[in-house]
Amino acid sequence: MSPTIRSLVIPVSDLDAAKAVYSALLGAPHTDEAYYVGYxxxxxxxxxxxxDGAAGPVAFADVEDLDATRDTLLAAGATERxxxxxxxxxxxxxxxxxxDGNPIGLRGR
Known part of the structure; x- marks a missing residue:
C-alpha cells in the first residue's frame, strides 16, 4: 500500500480564534478539545x-509501518524534526x- 495524505495539522497560537475562523469555513468540528480541534x-x-503557530501546517501521510518509512526517509537524507x-x-x-526544511508528517503504527 502506498502512503496516502489524509490530514493536515495546523499549529495555532490562539485555539479559540482559529476555531472561529475554521468553523466558519468548514462547519462544526467533530472533535473539540483543548488539545485538538478536528474537522x-x-x-x-x-x-x-x-x-507554535509559526511552525506552519504539516501534511501527514498514512503509512503502514511508521518506523520503516521513517528509516527509509532518514537514509535518503531527511532529518528528524x-x-x-x-x-x-x-x-x-x-x-x-x-x-529545505519542509515538514513531512508520518502517521502509522
Missing amino acids: NVDGFEVALNPG DAPRQVAPETRICVLADA
Whole structure:
C-alpha cells in the first residue's frame, strides 16, 4: 500500500480564534478539545493543534509501518524534526524535514 495524505495539522497560537475562523469555513468540528480541534472535509482531516503557530501546517501521510518509512526517509537524507510519539492507542506520528526544511508528517503504527 502506498502512503496516502489524509490530514493536515495546523499549529495555532490562539485555539479559540482559529476555531472561529475554521468553523466558519468548514462547519462544526467533530472533535473539540483543548488539545485538538478536528474537522472532517469529505474524508480529509483538517486539525487545529495548539502550539507554535509559526511552525506552519504539516501534511501527514498514512503509512503502514511508521518506523520503516521513517528509516527509509532518514537514509535518503531527511532529518528528524519531531521523534515518533503515540497519539492514540494504535497511532503514532512523527515529523521529518526535507533538505529545505519542509515538514513531512508520518502517521502509522
